[in-house]
Structures are given as C-alpha cells and as structure tokens.
Amino acid sequence: MPRSTITMQVENFQRLMDTVAQVDEQGRKAVKNTVKDVKARAPGWIAAEVVQVYNIKKSEITPASGKGSKPKKMAGSVRITGETIEEIAITYEGRMLTPVHFGLTPKSPPAGKSYTLKMQVVKGQKKVIGRYKNTRTPGGPFSERSHNILMGTGSAKADGVSWIPFQRMSRERTDLKKFTATSVPQMITSELTSERIMTKLQEETAKRLQHNLDRALGR
Structure with a gap:
C-alpha cells in the first residue's frame, strides 16, 4: 500500500x-x-x-x-x-447601625423645644422615626411609653456620638430600647x-x- x-x-x-x-x-x-x-x-x-x-x-x-x-x-x-x-x-x-449613620436630624435635642426625628437610609427616602413633645413637668414622672427620642450616650470621646434615638418602654428609667436602622x-x-x-x-x-x-x- x-x-x-x-x-x-x-x-x-x-x-x-x-x-x-x-x-x-x-x-x-x-x-x-x-x-x-x-x-x-x-x-x-x-x-x-x-x-x-x-x-x-x-x-x-x-x-x-x-x-x-x-x-x-x-x-x-x-x-x-x-x-x-x-x-x-x-x-x-x-452591628445594627443607628440613624446617626444615615443623616439623622436633629443631631441633638433643641433645648426646651419639641422636635421631629428624621433619617434617610435609602437615598431620596427621608422618613420620620420619632417625635418629642416638650410637655414634661420638671421633676415629673417618665411616660409609660414614648416615641423614639434623642437620649445622651454619655460618650466623652472626641469622635464619639453624644445623642442617639431611644424609645422609653415603661416608667422605669432604664427600660429603654435603642432604635437601629440596618447593618x-x-x-x-x-x-x-x-x-x-x-x-x-x-x-x-x-x-x-x-x-x-x-x-x-x-x-
């Protein structure tokens, strides 16, 4: 072949x-x-x-x-x-983040005035998350339950956060729930x-x- x-x-x-x-x-x-x-x-x-x-x-x-x-x-x-x-x-x-990370207003409670707490987690979607009415009598009892209101954190750090939203759950002074948004x-x-x-x-x-x-x- x-x-x-x-x-x-x-x-x-x-x-x-x-x-x-x-x-x-x-x-x-x-x-x-x-x-x-x-x-x-x-x-x-x-x-x-x-x-x-x-x-x-x-x-x-x-x-x-x-x-x-x-x-x-x-x-x-x-x-x-x-x-x-x-x-x-x-x-x-x-961790779950507080509204401080998401444009919280106001950043601190205006002295002696009522205020409305707002945050914007998603851009373009500003939401009301709490209201404070200045109706308390000095030295009076705490409310049974509150909206989310600004409370001091006690932070003394220069870059620390001084105020974040909490909700009062009862008349107990320490019965508080921290408001968080997302992580x-x-x-x-x-x-x-x-x-x-x-x-x-x-x-x-x-x-x-x-x-x-x-x-x-x-x-």
Whole structure:
C-alpha cells in the first residue's frame, strides 16, 4: 500500500516551545496578580455600589488601604479569603447601625423645644422615626411609653456620638430600647444592591484579568 510521509521542518522550534511555556507561566502569573488585585480592590468596588443606593459614607464601609494606613472606625468589618478567582469569598460583619449613620436630624435635642426625628437610609427616602413633645413637668414622672427620642450616650470621646434615638418602654428609667436602622451586611445583600454588586465585581475582575494578561504578554 503506497505510503508517503511528510516531515515538517519548523524553524526555531525550541524557541516557539519556550514561548508557549512562557505564555503559560505568564498566564498563571496574570491570574495570581488578578486575585491579588481583587482582594485589594473589591471592598472599594462594593462600597461604591452601596453608596449609590444607601445614604452612608463610603469611608464607613471601606477598609483603610496602603502600607502604614491608620486603622479607622468602620461600620462593619470585611474579610477576604481564597487563592483563586473562583474561591474568593468576601465576608462582611457588622452591628445594627443607628440613624446617626444615615443623616439623622436633629443631631441633638433643641433645648426646651419639641422636635421631629428624621433619617434617610435609602437615598431620596427621608422618613420620620420619632417625635418629642416638650410637655414634661420638671421633676415629673417618665411616660409609660414614648416615641423614639434623642437620649445622651454619655460618650466623652472626641469622635464619639453624644445623642442617639431611644424609645422609653415603661416608667422605669432604664427600660429603654435603642432604635437601629440596618447593618452593613444587610445593605450589601439587600435586593436594592446585591445584583449591582455582583455585576460590578464581575466587570471589574474581568478588566483586571485582561489588564494583567496584556502586561504578561507585553501588549
């Protein structure tokens, strides 16, 4: 049976093989750098989407960055784990926040005057959360139950909060219920933000991967 053999002579074969190996190595390096980028930048990407919806300062939900950065007081904490893009997990923890974080007005009770407490958790949605009527007789008994009203925290810190809303639940002086609005984890997983955040993470991760691949390949 007739048979023919074609032998291909490829110039610089070893150089090409080395290039393929190099691309493979650089590709792994690009992925590793992308994981590092995502870990460093994801909290900022997430915070940017949260503040588009919620009336909270970005600085309150974004960790300090850079070497030598001083720790700052945050409304929650964030922990990022995982060594591959698929394994990355971003975990937020945080207490329930008072309206002080959401544009509470007034910030302190006007002396001897009635007032209406308002806050704005979601941007554009200012809500009344309490009213105080100045009808108390000095030295008189506490009411059976009150609206949310401003009460002193006793904080002496320079950056502390002096007044937050409480509700009096009975005539007992210490029978108080602190008014809280929401937390950082709830803001991040809410129906208002979760889809926006996932889209942002996917878009920005793809951009960083492309950037790192281009650098690795000298483009």
